[in-house]
Every structure is written in structure tokens, then in C-alpha cells.
Amino acid sequence: VEGYLDKFYKGRRPNGFYIPRFVNLDSKTSKKEYLRGFGYQGGASREDWTLSVAELNYGKDLKEAILKPGSWEIGATGFGEMLPYHDNRVTLSDTEKDQWGLPQLDFDVEFKENEYKMREDIIKQITEMFTAAGFKDIEPYERATGPGLGIHEMGGARMGWNPRTSVVNQHNQVHDVPNIYVTDGAFMTSASCVNPSLTYMAFTARAALHAAKEINTGKFS
Known part of the structure; x- marks a missing residue:
């Protein structure tokens, strides 16, 4: 210049x-x-x-x-x-284990x-x-x-209604373990072309409010 x-x-x-x-x-x-x-x-x-x-x-x-x-x-x-x-996905490996004997992640992306x-x-x-x-x-x-x-990669534990095709529900709760919430980029399958950090923060606040209500109603401790 x-x-x-x-x-x-x-x-x-x-x-x-x-x-x-x-x-x-x-x-x-x-x-x-x-x-x-x-x-x-x-x-x-x-x-x-x-x-x-x-x-x-x-x-x-x-x-x-x-x-x-x-x-x-x-x-x-x-x-x-x-x-x-849909065919970009993360699954549990059938053959590779970590040091604790648990399946490692297998990326196909x-x-x-x-x-x-x-x-x-x-x-x-x-x-x-x-x-x-x-x-x-x-x-x-x-x-x-x-x-x-790149930056702010996401996906792998996407949000959805069906437990067979998604990991968390509309409240960011893991379908099979409702007292676990996932609020990082894993639940989003796309972030447009902008930095999604403020969106993470908003969903985290939303999930924390939902968790507090669930605790107050005695659904889980």
C-alpha cells in the first residue's frame, strides 16, 4: 500500500x-x-x-x-x-481405544x-x-x-428432536443423560460465516437457566 x-x-x-x-x-x-x-x-x-x-x-x-x-x-x-x-460425522471407533480402554473418536469429515x-x-x-x-x-x-x-469448529453432538439422529435436545441436554448439558460448539452443525462465541454464551445461559429450573422442581440433583 x-x-x-x-x-x-x-x-x-x-x-x-x-x-x-x-x-x-x-x-x-x-x-x-x-x-x-x-x-x-x-x-x-x-x-x-x-x-x-x-x-x-x-x-x-x-x-x-x-x-x-x-x-x-x-x-x-x-x-x-x-x-x-449428514455424512460428515464423528463416531466411536470399533478398533482404536484410549489409555482407559474406551473407544476413540473416528472423524469422517x-x-x-x-x-x-x-x-x-x-x-x-x-x-x-x-x-x-x-x-x-x-x-x-x-x-x-x-x-x-480453522477456528471455532463445531458439530459432533448436534441438537435435534430425535435421539436416534442427534445427541442433545432443544435444551442442550444429552438425550440419554438429562443432567448433562452440552453448550460448546458441538451442538451446532453450522455457524454461518461469523464467530459464534456470543451464540455459545447465549445458549449456555439458556441451558443453565433450564438446569436451575429442573433442580428446583426436583427432577435431578
Whole structure:
């Protein structure tokens, strides 16, 4: 990012930036080849002393180069929703045991066509934005990744009415053990494309209130 070389950010930086979802919002917006959407998280910084590790300078020149901040760079990462596929699941292993002799978890989860199409558009849209903003030397990238390597992963103990197809009920109670509540991300099969922490907190408060009522009525201690 050209310019602003008299500006720095240490001690004066409120945060990075967030671009909320803008695709597939309603019938008026253009439809994509995939379902749902994505947002971006990013930030800007100035190049630092790591540019000097190649030892292109030495002595006084090296010291001065290390102390001077470089040009501005800006980066963004797209966070898209993964659809709640029924065949993406976690089961108990028939063969692998832990140190206490209990079955270990067996994960059978993968990205599918919808996610890969979305990833292509994530790169396309941010490249167009950065180009329109006048940024130079734009380098789009796509790193090899998979479920479980992002943030706030969820699923594995989904909420539902039927004990045969879900783990917890509408109150976050385990169907078979009603005095156990699951309020982390396990009960959610999808989080849209935003951070779900506030939702976890809301469901936790809701479940705690339900548990308190159950205790007061003597249903369990």
C-alpha cells in the first residue's frame, strides 16, 4: 500500500478490519454457484527487520536497516460457511481405544463441492477489492487446509428432536443423560460465516437457566 510512510501503528492501533458477508443475502442479490457466503478478516502492517535476514547489509547499514520500518502491506483471509452435511460425522471407533480402554473418536469429515466453489470466489472477490483500492503487487493465495484447521469448529453432538439422529435436545441436554448439558460448539452443525462465541454464551445461559429450573422442581440433583 503506497504512502503513509510517516505513520506507524504501535500503541495507536484499534484493531484489524472485517468485511461482512455480501453474497447470497436475499433474492435481490446475484446468486452464486454455491450456497451461503463468507466474510473477510484482515489487517495492515509495515514490513519489519525480517527483510534484513538475508544479510544484504552489514555493520552500520544493517543496524539502520533493521531500525527502519518498511512499506505497508495489507492482508485478508476469507471465512466461509461449511454446509452441515449428514455424512460428515464423528463416531466411536470399533478398533482404536484410549489409555482407559474406551473407544476413540473416528472423524469422517471433508470439504465438498460447495466449499471449493466458495473458496474460488473468496479469492476472486478480495483480489477485485484490493485492485479497485489501488493496492500493488497483489498476491492471492490458497493454502491446503481441511475441517478442523480453522477456528471455532463445531458439530459432533448436534441438537435435534430425535435421539436416534442427534445427541442433545432443544435444551442442550444429552438425550440419554438429562443432567448433562452440552453448550460448546458441538451442538451446532453450522455457524454461518461469523464467530459464534456470543451464540455459545447465549445458549449456555439458556441451558443453565433450564438446569436451575429442573433442580428446583426436583427432577435431578
